Amino acid sequence: MKVLYGAAPEDIKSYDTQRLRDAFLISDLFAADAVSLTYTHVDRLILGGAMPVANSVSFGSGKEIGTEYLLSAREMGIANLGGAGTISVDGQLFTLQNRDVLYVGRGAREITMASASAGSPARFYMNSVPAGTDHPHRLITKEQSKALDLGDISRSNKRRLAMYIHPEVAPSCLLLMGITDLAEGSVWNTMPPHVHERRMEAYCYFDLAEQDRVVHLMGQPQETRHLVVANGDAVLSPAWSIHMGAGTGPYAFVWGMTGENQEYNDVAPVALTELK
Template sequence: MTMKILYGAAPQDVKGYDTEKLRSAFLMTDLFVPDAANFTYTHVDRLLLGGAMPVSKSVSFGSGNEIGTPYLLSAREMGIANLGGAGTVTIDGQSFTLENRDVLYVGRGAREIVMSSLSGKTPARFYMNSVPAGADIPHRLITKADAKALDLGDGRRSNKRRLAMYIHPEVTPSCLLLMGITDLAEGSVWNTMPPHLHERRMEAYCYFDMAAEDRIIHLMGRPEETRHLIVANGDAVLSPAWSIHMGAGTGPYAFVWGMTGENQEYNDVAPVALAELK
């Protein structure tokens, strides 16, 4: 298990960032390395973000040495989304099978997590978000069929999409973590329209199901002074509360969204008119 540390940035700092510095502060690459678990600990609301891709052997983790607790999840909850082939996640001896686009909620207090793929030819790709938790909530598997789907957007404006809530009060309880998956309709390229801010929550995106040659142009920053990141398949982006988060793809894609903050009110947002963006 590896752990990278990110400290976040204030909006006034980003004004002076070049491309390399912007990417190093907000973009996470190489999450899915064969037979490894790679994590990033960010001081943006203490989000822990990670990826694991067991191919020829199981991948296990659980020590809290990197964050100063007995176990990684001693005081945290976690969401695990499977973005690849079928696999299993075993938590302290309790096993769950995750098909593609299933999500596992892991409650506070888990000690050892072991991840395996059912086939090394089509390995599981486990994407993880973890945040501090103040309550003990049982582990729960949320299948793709269990998720609550919302159809959003307009095909004429190239932003038609289906948003599926997995870890959400309307589907399964959690302490502070929200997690879901959004798919773009055929022919649509724009996500998260209209752009918005949510001052009381931060968000992270993980883009997936992209062709190797395709890219996402992810827009971030203050509405009046935007920045952009060029994002590849399997990359993840941090979005602090002060930043917009929206993007367009050069081909089909989907993304996992995860949020944490003061509340779990999905609609607690401040929309930004497109005419205000600069």
């Protein structure tokens, strides 16, 4: 398990490109027949990916984090960003189509993932956070998510935000998780930029063409930095950082959050004129 320690706002003023990427960007999440997990000290989020192709993959040990099982005191959201696949949680089998999300409650011991077809493998993206309450495992399909239409095509930021793990759809202890798709012709993902002091966030960008990139802006409003992000890359966004980005072609992203509350609108917007 890879470990990231995060950084304070003052630290990143001196970071070069590679150090900024090392601290906040997570790549290579979807290697064939493997599970990749990164433990971050930014609110102790565990971020992971798995792409079973020829074989199923399993995980569940908590040895690296000091607990009997990985989810002994954690909950997890798993979004399928690829072809159809299955996830078994302690023998309970769930089938996930593209853009379905599985909530796995605290106490799960073994998780096994497989793809329905090696030619179109599932790509399972995971967020796990500490949990103090028990909630049952639950599959939330794309159709069961709650969609919100946001933005304006004339400002290139029209998008559809779908809430999956959310009090209004599927309750959890502290994890929030959803998927945002941009409308054709739009490039900006989050507008206006904002910070939410009481919650961190992680983004996983997907459905980008091989030649396309997203320029993800981060940092304090008066001291911004950027990360150039490829398909399948994930970005950590600490509570002190804005998060917004623009793509060179079509893309979507999974957002996951944890912190002091689950109030999605508990944010502090930042006017574009204030950015530096």
